[in-house]
Amino acid sequence: MSMRAILTDMKVVTRFAPSPTGYIHIGNLRSAIYPYLVAKQNEGTFILRIEDTDRARYVEGATDLIKDTLQWIGLDWDEGPDKGGDHGPYFQTQRQEIYIEWAKKLIAAGRAYADPTPSDQIAKYREEASKNKQAFLYRNYRPENTPEWEPGMPLRFKADPKERKYHDEVFGDKVMLPETQDDIIIIKADGLPTYNFAHIVDDATMGITHIFRGQEYLPSMGNYLAIYEALGLEPPKFVHLPHILAPTGNKKLGKRDGAKSAVDYRADGILPEAMLNFLACLGWNDGTEDELYSKEDLIKKFSINRIQHAGARYDEQKLIWLNGQWIRKLFQENPKALFARTKDFWPEAAAKYSDEYKFQVFAIIYDRLKTLGDLKTMTEYFFIDPTVDLSMVEQNKALKKLSEREIQDALRQTVDKLKSLEEWSPEILQNALNELLENTGLKPAQLFGLIRLSISFAPFSPALHDTLSVINRERALARMNAVITAYTRD
RNA sequence: GGUCACGUCGUCUAGUGGUUAGGACUCCUGGUUUUCAUCCAGGCAAUCGCGGGUUCGACUCCCGCCGUGAUCACCA
Numbered sequence: 001m002s003m004r005a006i007l008t009d010m011k012v013v014t015r016f017a018p019s020p021t022g023y024i025h026i027g028n029l030r031s032a033i034y035p036y037l038v039a040k041q042n043e044g045t046f047i048l049r050i051e052d053t054d055r056a057r058y059v060e061g062a063t064d065l066i067k068d069t070l071q072w073i074g075l076d077w078d079e080g081p082d083k084g085g086d087h088g089p090y091f092q093t094q095r096q097e098i099y100i101e102w103a104k105k106l107i108a109a110g111r112a113y114a115d116p117t118p119s120d121q122i123a124k125y126r127e128e129a130s131k132n133k134q135a136f137l138y139r140n141y142r143p144e145n146t147p148e149w150e151p152g153m154p155l156r157f158k159a160d161p162k163e164r165k166y167h168d169e170v171f172g173d174k175v176m177l178p179e180t181q182d183d184i185i186i187i188k189a190d191g192l193p194t195y196n197f198a199h200i201v202d203d204a205t206m207g208i209t210h211i212f213r214g215q216e217y218l219p220s221m222g223n224y225l226a227i228y229e230a231l232g233l234e235p236p237k238f239v240h241l242p243h244i245l246a247p248t249g250n251k252k253l254g255k256r257d258g259a260k261s262a263v264d265y266r267a268d269g270i271l272p273e274a275m276l277n278f279l280a281c282l283g284w285n286d287g288t289e290d291e292l293y294s295k296e297d298l299i300k301k302f303s304i305n306r307i308q309h310a311g312a313r314y315d316e317q318k319l320i321w322l323n324g325q326w327i328r329k330l331f332q333e334n335p336k337a338l339f340a341r342t343k344d345f346w347p348e349a350a351a352k353y354s355d356e357y358k359f360q361v362f363a364i365i366y367d368r369l370k371t372l373g374d375l376k377t378m379t380e381y382f383f384i385d386p387t388v389d390l391s392m393v394e395q396n397k398a399l400k401k402l403s404e405r406e407i408q409d410a411l412r413q414t415v416d417k418l419k420s421l422e423e424w425s426p427e428i429l430q431n432a433l434n435e436l437l438e439n440t441g442l443k444p445a446q447l448f449g450l451i452r453l454s455i456s457f458a459p460f461s462p463a464l465h466d467t468l469s470v471i472n473r474e475r476a477l478a479r480m481n482a483v484i485t486a487y488t489r490d
Numbered sequence: 491g492g493u494c495a496c497g498u499c500g501u502c503u504a505g506u507g508g509u510u511a512g513g514a515c516u517c518c519u520g521g522u523u524u525u526c527a528u529c530c531a532g533g534c535a536a537u538c539g540c541g542g543g544u545u546c547g548a549c550u551c552c553c554g555c556c557g558u559g560a561u562c563a564c565c566a
Binding site for chain 2: 177
């Protein structure tokens with residue numbers, strides 16, 4: 001065998017194989033991230049395969065939602081819908097002939113048979129098993145004579161129950177007992193395969209080397225191992241992932257717990273970098289105390305053997321914290337590039353303003369954002385004059401002690417001073433503010449607090465000289481004058 | 491009920507016989523000429539699920555128990 005052939009043989013191929021039954025919530029997304037990382041770190045192939053055999057649960061448009069989510073978070077697939085590849089088609093409903101062909105191999109080998117039992121009869125068997133406090137096994141009721149299989153009849157795998165050993169990359173060496181192996185349905189009455197059969201055929205024909213999936217499939221391993229054996233297939237590596245738990249209770253996170261679509265977070269102003277970082281590190285760490293990982297870092301550092309065994313609770317607070325970290329990191333790396341991503345997050349009033357102006361605002365406010373969505377509530381006063389609310393002044397701890405007279409005087413002095421400034425820049429403003437402090441004899445908390453409130457009437461804002469420098473002079477003076485007037489009127 | 495998996499601060503976790511059980515999120519306190527946030531310094535917080543062993547010594551090894559979850563579909 002040539003070196004090239006050996007390398008080809010060793011090529012890592014992973015896949016993400018969702019069902020188009022709706023959006024991908026964050027609980028599921030992680031099982032796309034890990035196989036992606038493993039494929040990329042081995043210069044392998046990452047395949048997207050759509051498992052659409054359940055026609056009853058099929059949701060129109062779900063495939064687009066899935067693609068959108070993967071693209072947003074940066075998991076580009078090498079083969080799959082829109083991309084093609086050598087192992088297509090990538091929709092299971094288009095692979096029906098392949099499943100039938102493989103199923104026929106099983107029939108020929110005497111390892112599959114048509115199931116003539118009516119479903120209500122099976123339901124009775126099941127009840128009986130449950131009454132006897134036993135796990136239900138169809139093979140205990142296996143009919144003696146079965147009709148020849150033809151389309152329209154469910155086809156069952158014929159189990160060969162025995163101890164079956166395998167190695168899981170996360171959970172270690174395992175043995176499946178005979179009682180876990182049953183005559184499972186591999187082709188449904190509608191002619192489409194069940195997951196139990198389809199994934200095995202697909203993974204084999206697509207050359208998948210590592211299967212990543214939730215640990216809920218662990219109890220089915222006995223059946224899968226039996227099918228691999230009956231088909232003469234070498235099983236791939238198994239990587240079962242612990243569940244992500246809902247914020248409360250101990251159940252795995254699901255849509256019923258309000259698990260949002262991953263892309264809903266995009267609308268909230270969560271960055272894909274943060275989401276990827278967060279999900280990858282939910283149940284995995286590299287053993288160091290690092291917290292911030294880019295996609296490239298993850299590709300470099302991810303390792304299957306450091307995946308946690310226990311389920312991790314989904315904690316949105318940490319995601320939000322990470323997002324703040326990423327906003328700061330990305331701004332420092334490339335402010336304009338991050339700014340370009342804020343388009344949809346500005347308050348309505350900002351619409352008429354230029355990008356230059358908005359960028360100035362962004363540059364002084366970015367480091368107090370937790371999400372880009374905060375832009376909407378935190379920057380309003382840069383675009384529209386705030387409503388004068390004297391109660392905010394009166395309730396201020398430092399300003400309470402000043403009389404109306406003193407407040408007006410302070411503002412008048414400020415207006416006069418700022419009016420005379422030769423230049424309207426942060427440095428000049430900073431100096432002017434310091435001089436005012438001396439001239440008025442007020443404490444910083446009083447003078448700066450008063451000016452800050454007068455121009456923003458917001459609970460918080462960036463440093464005063466920065467805020468003033470972005471808001472133009474005319475406007476800043478007008479706002480202060482408005483406050484003076486408001487007091488005069490009383 | 492059978493089978494399987496899991497069990498370290500509230501949460502995410504480090505840790506593989508000897509550690510004051512470490513870090514991060516949250517929360518609290520103080521500092522950075524106003525506020526908020528950042529940042530910095532500090533603090534609260536885990537008898538390592540419980541009980542037995544093995545050992546000079548156990549979060550770490552063994553056994554039992556308990557708890558939690560998954561699974562037992564013509565869903566994936």
